[in-house]
Structures are given as C-alpha cells and as structure tokens.
Amino acid sequence: xxxxxxxxxxxxxxxxxxxxxxxxxxxxxxxAAPSILGLFGFAVSTFMVAAxxxxxxxxxxxxxxxxxxxxxxxxxxxxFLAAMWSFRARDALATGIHGAWGSFWIAYGIYNLFVGxxxxxxxxxxxxxxxxxxxxxIGLAAVTWTGVFAAFAENISIGLVLLTLAAASTLLAIGLLxxxxxxxxxxxxxxxVSAILAWYTASAMMLEATxxxxxxxxxxxxxEPNVPGTKPxxxxxxxxxxxxxxxxx
Numbered sequence: 001x002x003x004x005x006x007x008x009x010x011x012x013x014x015x016x017x018x019x020x021x022x023x024x025x026x027x028x029x030x031x032a033a034p035s036i037l038g039l040f041g042f043a044v045s046t047f048m049v050a051a052x053x054x055x056x057x058x059x060x061x062x063x064x065x066x067x068x069x070x071x072x073x074x075x076x077x078x079x080f081l082a083a084m085w086s087f088r089a090r091d092a093l094a095t096g097i098h099g100a101w102g103s104f105w106i107a108y109g110i111y112n113l114f115v116g117x118x119x120x121x122x123x124x125x126x127x128x129x130x131x132x133x134x135x136x137x138i139g140l141a142a143v144t145w146t147g148v149f150a151a152f153a154e155n156i157s158i159g160l161v162l163l164t165l166a167a168a169s170t171l172l173a174i175g176l177l178x179x180x181x182x183x184x185x186x187x188x189x190x191x192x193v194s195a196i197l198a199w200y201t202a203s204a205m206m207l208e209a210t211x212x213x214x215x216x217x218x219x220x221x222x223x224e225p226n227v228p229g230t231k232p233x234x235x236x237x238x239x240x241x242x243x244x245x246x247x248x249x
Contacts, residue, residue, distance in 0.1 A: 038083065050188045083098035
C-alpha cells in the first residue's frame with residue numbers, strides 16, 4: 001500500500017495504473033471444448049429415450065429401469081459437467097442449455113428408476129403424471145426457444161439442434177397436457193432428429209480440434225471458415241484459441 005500511495009503522489013492516476021500493471025499476474029486456464037461431451041451425452045440419451053417413445057423398442061416395466069442409469073449418467077451428469085466447464089469457457093449459451101437439460105436428465109433418470117420399481121406411475125399410465133410431466137416441458141421449451149435465438153447468432157448447426165429440440169419440447173408439453181398421442185409421436189421423431197444433429201455437431205467440433213482444420217462444416221456465423229479443409233482462425237484446443245482463453249468454444 002505504501003508503494004501505491006507513493007506512486008499516486010508522484011504521478012497521479014497514470015502512475016497508479018502503471019503500478020497495477022507491473023504487479024498484476026494473469027493465469028490462463030484453457031479447457032477443451034465442453035460442448036463436445038455435452039452434445040454427445042445429449043445425442044445418445046435423447047436418441048435412446050426418443051426411440052422408446054416412438055415405439056421402436058421396449059415396454060413400460062423393464063425399459064424404464066434400463067434407461068434410468070444411462071439417462072442419469074450420460075444425459076445428466078455428463079451434460080451438467082459440460083455446463084460447468086462451459087462456464088469456465090465463458091460460453092453463456094452452452095452453460096444455460098447444458099445446465100438446464102443436464103439437470104432434467106438427472107431428474108429423468110431418478111424418476112424412471114422409481115417408475116421401473118413400481119413406486120411412481122409413468123406418464124403413459126397415469127393422466128396425472130402426464131400432466132405434471134407436461135408442465136415441466138413448458139419450462140424446458142421456454143428455455144430452449146431462448147437458446148435457439150442465441151445459437152443462430154453464432155452457429156447454424158447448434159441452432160438447428162436447439163430448434164428441433166425446442167419444437168419437440170413444445171409438442172410434448174401440448175401432447176402430455178392434452179393427452180394427444182399423435183403429438184407425442186411427432187415429438188419423439190423430432191427428438192431423434194435433434195439427437196442426430198447433436199451427434200453431427202459434436203463430431204465436427206471434435207474433428208476440428210484433432211485435425212486443426214474444418215472437417216465437417218457447422219455453419220459458423222461471422223468470419224470463421226465453414227469449408228472443409230480450411231483452417232479455422234480460432235482453433236479449438238490449440239495455443240491461444242483454447243476455450244477458457246477466448247470467449248466461447
């Protein structure tokens with residue numbers, strides 16, 4: 001403090017700023033792109049659950065018990081961890097979306113565990129459970145629609161993932177509240193499309209990180225290149241372009 005007072009007395013504010021610049025240390029904490037894990041976790045979990053909703057496999061007794069731990073771990077924990085790492089990367093969109101849907105998948109896994117064990121009714125067996133479940137999807141749809149508008153300002157591929165997810169959430173909310181089976185079925189197929197888009201986007205991010213060039217285009221908005229084979233200006237996991245050093249992923 002004595003040094004600071006002396007600097008201020010000698011040269012005013014300019015000297016004080018020089019003092020702080022000379023005594024400031026910056027520690028960089030780069031991280032890998034968190035959405036690679038988050039999108040893969042979302043893609044696999046959503047595909048498995050949506051395929052069950054579409055009637056591709058399973059039943060109402062054994063399937064919830066099998067889905068519960070995987071939805072909890074891969075869809076929930078993995079996505080929630082991705083949200084926390086996105087927070088470090090200063091990616092507001094990924095923090096919000098992975099955090100919201102990761103929390104949902106954790107709860108979904110716990111809920112299906114109780115359904116499979118017979119402690120709680122499933123939404124297909126109980127109108128009361130379906131109504132309560134539908135109200136949750138109102139909130140999820142609202143959060144995801146907001147994410148859609150944010151995503152299209154940066155990345156078209158992520159925007160499409162969230163667009164199909166938001167549309168599916170909206171239809172699920174209406175279908176569950178109104179007991180409209182066809183809307184639930186359409187929502188299931190939209191969720192499958194969203195899962196495929198999420199897998200593609202995460203694959204593109206991972207390949208760009210390892211090959212240090214664009215392999216699969218994702219429609220980045222702005223000056224970032226989108227043509228396969230070109231080198232991105234802000235590389236993922238490379239030198240000063242790492243998430244955590246630059247804003248976003």
